Amino acid sequence: MDVAEVLREHWDLKVSGLEVLTGGMNSATWLASCGADRVVLKAVGVDDESFGPGLEVARRLDDAGVTTGRPRASKRGRLVELVDGRQVAVLEYVDGAELVPSDQVEIGDVLGRVHSAAPLESGETADWLRFLLPFEDSLDLEPWIRPAVSAAIADAVALGPVSWAWLHGDPAAEAFRRQADGRVGLIDWGSAMRGPILYDVASAAMYVGRGVVPAYLARRPDLTEEVRDGLDVYLRVRYAVQAGYFAWRITTNLLTGISGPADNQKGLADARRSFGL
Template sequence: MDVAEVLREHWDLKPSRLEVLAGGMNSATWLATSGVERVVLKAVGLDDAAFEPGLELAVRLDDAGVRTGRPRWSKRGRLVERVDGRQVAVLEYVDGEELLPSDQEAIGDVLGRVHSAASLESGATADWLRFLLPFEESLDLEPWIRPAVEAATADAIALGPVSWAWLHGDPAAEAFRRQADGRVALIDWGSAMRGPILYDVASAVMYNGDPVIPAYLRRRPDLTAELERGLPTFLRVRYAVQAGYFAWRITTNLLTGISDPAENHKGLADARRSFGL
């Protein structure tokens, strides 16, 4: 894909410099400089159904005061253009210092703001868990995977109704940026989805540790009892997603976002350790 041509043709931007950025596990990204302006071009596969809804969510949250790396409308008034078999978007570049897992207070605070601004009516947990279906044929890669995944998902369904919101989906520390004015941005909305708030909090805890929780609850004290009751179960759901995802990557030999196939095996081994197996 000719990135400079895509920027010119679809966004009327004339980049003077392009730099390949470290992409996510399922995307490719470039930093483009045009005069004093910097933007990010992000490309994902056509089958990535979460991409455009995540961009729409980023716009809404940015409007609500959470800086997100807001997507730009194309010349045709679209957030996503389809080019050379990919979905492509242009995002505002978010500068700033990448947070560390030790920045749990800031991470919990921002995640609480996101869920407050993007709350939804509760849905059926069983229906939500259908996002694991693409991993189904990979769950027998190792004998422990399927039983662990099925037990975790059954326990989540047994909890009954829980609170929902739009979720970031992957709130690792590197998705947060501290701005010069002290505000913290949350970028990379490619994994966004509707679902149980407990899943996002569990993801943040998995990546960054338990101290995320008090900061989150200062924003969302109404969820104190729900987190106490359901977070251990949804941590296991998060480990189940990790296990299914890396089993799928291994069985399909998917190497995007990594430099060595061993990284997929490490991800699966980490999930197994999280289950205590």
């Protein structure tokens, strides 16, 4: 992809410098200098159904005061343009240091702000869990995967109705940025979706530890009982997603965002260990 030409043609931006960014598991990204301005161009496959909705959520949250890497509309007023068989968006660059796992208080606090700014009516847990279906054909890669995933799904359904919001979907520490003024932003909304708040909280706890929970509940004390009763259940759901995702990557030999096949095997082994297997 000729990134400079895409930015000129679709966003009317003249590029003076370009840098490839690393770390995206399912996307390609570039940092472009356009005079004194810096933007990120992000490209994903045409079958990525979360990309457009994630951009809309990022824009809405940015309006509510959460720094998200706001998407810029193209010359035609679109957040997404189709270029060379890929979906492409341009985002405001969020400078600052990535958070680390010890920054649990800041991570929990920002997640609480996100969910407060983007609440939704609760939906059916069983219907929501259908987002695991793309991994269905890969769950027999190893004999433990399908039973573990099925048990996690059954436990979440049995828990009953829970609170919903727009979710980040993958709140690892590196998605959070501490800016020069001390504020913390949350970028990379490619996994955003509607769903149970507990899924985001469990995801953060999986990545950085349960220290996120008190900070989250300081923002959302109304959810104290719900988090107490449901966190472990949704941690198993999060492990199930990781198991299905890496099984799918292995069976399709998908190597984007990693150094080689061993990284996919490690992701699956980590999921198995999380289930105590």
